[in-house]
Amino acid sequence: xxxxxxxxxSIxxxxxxYYLILSAILFTIGVVGVLIKRNxxxxxxxxxxMLNAVNITLVAFSRYQSTLTPAGAYANxxxxxxxxxxxxxxxxxxxxxxxxLGILVSIFRNKVSINVDEIDLMKG
Amino acid sequence: xxxxxxxxxxxAAIAVVCGLCMILNDNPVRSALYLVALLFTVAMLxxxxxxxxxxxxxxxxxxxxxxxxxxxxxxLLNLGTPEEIVDHLKPQKLLGPIAGLLLIGLxxxxxxAVPTGQGGQPLSNGTIGPFEIGLALYSPKNYWLxxxxxxxxxLLVAAIGAVMLAKKRI
Numbered sequence: 001x002x003x004x005x006x007x008x009x010s011i012x013x014x015x016x017x018y019y020l021i022l023s024a025i026l027f028t029i030g031v032v033g034v035l036i037k038r039n040x041x042x043x044x045x046x047x048x049x050m051l052n053a054v055n056i057t058l059v060a061f062s063r064y065q066s067t068l069t070p071a072g073a074y075a076n077x078x079x080x081x082x083x084x085x086x087x088x089x090x091x092x093x094x095x096x097x098x099x100x101l102g103i104l105v106s107i108f109r110n111k112v113s114i115n116v117d118e119i120d121l122m123k124g
Numbered sequence: 125x126x127x128x129x130x131x132x133x134x135x136a137a138i139a140v141v142c143g144l145c146m147i148l149n150d151n152p153v154r155s156a157l158y159l160v161a162l163l164f165t166v167a168m169l170x171x172x173x174x175x176x177x178x179x180x181x182x183x184x185x186x187x188x189x190x191x192x193x194x195x196x197x198x199x200l201l202n203l204g205t206p207e208e209i210v211d212h213l214k215p216q217k218l219l220g221p222i223a224g225l226l227l228i229g230l231x232x233x234x235x236x237a238v239p240t241g242q243g244g245q246p247l248s249n250g251t252i253g254p255f256e257i258g259l260a261l262y263s264p265k266n267y268w269l270x271x272x273x274x275x276x277x278x279l280l281v282a283a284i285g286a287v288m289l290a291k292k293r294i
Binding site for chain 1: 128129132136139140143144146147152155156159162163166169170172173174175177178181182185186189190193194197198200201203216217219220221223224227228231232235236238252256257260261268271275278279281282283285286288289290
């Protein structure tokens, strides 16, 4: 049974909550950007910002995971899982950007407008 | 007030200012450059969280590849010059920030519920580099091998889809 105190409890560090608050602020900036921007490229960039905000949360939780579980659970070797999830988010973001920008290019080729409100081809 | 806290405050302030500049700027190229600065700041935050490999991948993939793609499309479609965009949804500019304030209130109430009783101190001091990531990713004993294969299929489908969308006629 491992000791119930963190190994480096004496080293002062940034509390987990600070990372979560920063992540929440960045996510909200991304949401507000999606709501108020009319340029599809900028909206895409705001989505990337939201993905990054969530990634901060994942990495921070993976770093602090052991202190969130009951005593002794930090011997769990799965503390790397948050970072693995971030890697998969990277892959999905890359795929999303490739396909999304391809769609944008093909929309702009057929219809010259950079306003998302005027791109309503799929409206019934 | 430790050095780590000062560093975190500095990085967080740069990130938030870059994010605000990004959504308040009308020029897409400038927005993209602010986003690049923000991504670099987030990479430095990953370094402070002992995630060296993730930080490197963040710089290479996000700031390197994805943002180049953004800038390339902005230049290709000639979106760099901010045009007069007719706003059909005027109230949305006003309601968006209000909705954002509501959302951040909600998120803050959730963050306030995170238990900090254990001190909220990080446990391991080991930096997670390519060795640890590779061990977790490729070892058949771990459950990350199957998602890794699925992601390769996802990237293949995305590449084929991008090529299909780039054709003259869909």
